Amino acid sequence: MGLEDSLVDKFREANLKDESTLAPRALDPTDPTFVLDPEFRRKVKHDEFLDCLDDQIPVIDLTPLGTNDEEALGNVIAKVRSAVEEWGFFQVVNHGVPLELIDRLEKEAVAFFSLPLEEKKKVCRTFDLPTGYNNAELTKNHRDWKEVFDLIVRGSIVLPDESNTTHVHVFNQWPQNRPALREAAEAYAKSAEQLAFRILGLLSRSLGLPAEYFHKYFEYHASRLRLNYYPVCAVPDLALGVSRHKDASALTILVQDEVGGLQVRRKGGEWIAVKPRREAFVINVGAVFQVWSNDRWKSIEHQVVVNENRARLSFPLFFNPCPSVDVEPAPEILSESNPARYYPINWGLFMRKRYDGNFKQYGEDIQIEHFAVNRVSPYQHL
Numbered sequence: 001m002g003l004e005d006s007l008v009d010k011f012r013e014a015n016l017k018d019e020s021t022l023a024p025r026a027l028d029p030t031d032p033t034f035v036l037d038p039e040f041r042r043k044v045k046h047d048e049f050l051d052c053l054d055d056q057i058p059v060i061d062l063t064p065l066g067t068n069d070e071e072a073l074g075n076v077i078a079k080v081r082s083a084v085e086e087w088g089f090f091q092v093v094n095h096g097v098p099l100e101l102i103d104r105l106e107k108e109a110v111a112f113f114s115l116p117l118e119e120k121k122k123v124c125r126t127f128d129l130p131t132g133y134n135n136a137e138l139t140k141n142h143r144d145w146k147e148v149f150d151l152i153v154r155g156s157i158v159l160p161d162e163s164n165t166t167h168v169h170v171f172n173q174w175p176q177n178r179p180a181l182r183e184a185a186e187a188y189a190k191s192a193e194q195l196a197f198r199i200l201g202l203l204s205r206s207l208g209l210p211a212e213y214f215h216k217y218f219e220y221h222a223s224r225l226r227l228n229y230y231p232v233c234a235v236p237d238l239a240l241g242v243s244r245h246k247d248a249s250a251l252t253i254l255v256q257d258e259v260g261g262l263q264v265r266r267k268g269g270e271w272i273a274v275k276p277r278r279e280a281f282v283i284n285v286g287a288v289f290q291v292w293s294n295d296r297w298k299s300i301e302h303q304v305v306v307n308e309n310r311a312r313l314s315f316p317l318f319f320n321p322c323p324s325v326d327v328e329p330a331p332e333i334l335s336e337s338n339p340a341r342y343y344p345i346n347w348g349l350f351m352r353k354r355y356d357g358n359f360k361q362y363g364e365d366i367q368i369e370h371f372a373v374n375r376v377s378p379y380q381h382l
């Protein structure tokens with residue numbers, strides 16, 4: 001038996017013995033794909049926070065957004081620009097989303113994830129319907145130590161089918177007899193959606209464009225709210241809650257509980273553990289802004305580590321354009337010395353391929369880089 005086989009055994013046996021997790025066992029620790037190759041395992045624990053402020057994602061107070069104070073607003077925009085250029089991430093406080101909406105959703109999410117697996121599987125995601133419950137998600141072909149519940153923020157969207165010959169209607173699945181989960185998720189999603197539009201405006205201005213510049217791409221936006229539940233893991237140095245990845249969204253708004261687990265890759269390659277703050281949202285720009293900004297901004301790698309003591313909840317809202325939109329570098333940003341670095345990418349087809357890649361085991365997930373000019377891409381026809 002090789003070294004890796006013995007680690008797979010260790011992972012399985014320790015997790016089978018572990019009775020501490022709140023939810024009934026929904027992850028099968030005998031699946032060897034949970035055990036990551038050494039280079040992908042955590043380097044830093046979930047609560048190993050660095051004390052120095054320079055080592056934390058900048059915190060930006062959004063109070064000036066509701067005022068006519070142009071000078072204060074100008075400061076906010078400058079801070080956003082600098083944080084996105086430096087980190088790809090920032091945190092916001094005084095964001096306008098009521099805390100009680102978050103509390104309520106956390107309570108309902110815990111109640112849902114605590115249900116027996118057979119109950120949760122009644123709203124299981126399928127190949128054609130990428131909403132609802134999933135306990136077998138792959139991030140770049142690694143199995144994640146997490147359970148998720150996904151919903152479309154606007155209730156439903158229309159996506160191209162796999163072969164791009166027709167369209168499929170994607171709608172939300174809700175557990176029967178649990179109206180409180182739906183009410184809590186919809187109320188939170190509505191409030192976070194408003195925040196997303198305000199942040200979209202800030203990001204546009206940070207690129208030197210009018211506040212409403214990108215709003216036209218979001219009329220029938222395809223945003224998704226995800227409820228993440230990371231059970232206790234008996235051997236957290238072998239698996240991750242979410243393997244390293246870059247978000248494909250325009251921007252992501254994340255709220256997390258006090259446990260900790262999110263880690264962001266810095267330019268030097270090191271991983272920084274993000275210290276949870278109850279009053280703050282973590283925001284990052286995704287691949288769509290990378291394209292719009294013609295690589296001035298990058299979608300930055302991040303991951304989630306798990307731990308042996310406490311389960312964790314987090315709720316990312318992936319703010320996505322309409323499926324019909326072709327995402328391409330904003331012409332106002334381009335010049336002779338800054339030519340377009342990407343071909344136009346149809347967002348609906350891109351999402352379809354991403355969903356399919358999460359569901360099936362592909363060699364490589366589709367990435368925005370596949371559309372870079374000068375790259376020979378299997379997806380250039382999209």
Ligand SMILES: O=C(O)CCC(=O)C(=O)O
Pocket residue numbers: 226228242247254256261262302303304314315316
């Ligand atoms: O749980 C988190 O803190 C982040 C999750 C995440 O990055 C994702 O779902 O894309």
Ligand SMILES: [Fe+2]
Pocket residue numbers: 245246247302
């Ligand atoms: Fe992410």
